[in-house]
Amino acid sequence: MRSEGRPWAVSADGLVVTVRLTPKGGRDDIEGIEHLADGRSVLKARVRAAPQDGEANAALARLLARTLGVAPREVVLMGGATSRIKRLLIRGNADAVAAALEHIAETAAK
DSSP states (O other): OOOOOOSSEEEESEEEEEEETTTOOSSSSEEEEEEOTTTTTTEEEEEEEETTHHHHHHHHHHHHHHHHHHOGGGGGEETTTTEEEEEEEEEOOOOHHHHHHHHHHEEEHH
């Protein structure tokens, strides 16, 4: 079940989020929702970490955990380890995480 135009979907374990990551982005930040040319929606994020030895992926997991108020161990990379487009599972209460993501998306749009 995907929220209309949103880059996340409820799964049995929590919420699966599609993220477009910019490593070496100068700051750790979630910048809202972006629509790709192929029609997909992604959560746009940037981290200071370099894309080597999994540092940028780990920084993204920490950023999402801190922003969404979940433990870092609850954010799991499901796909896209070497790609800019990543799929992450955020385990826990999917409704609460989706609400937090909605708030981030609204705040970033302003």
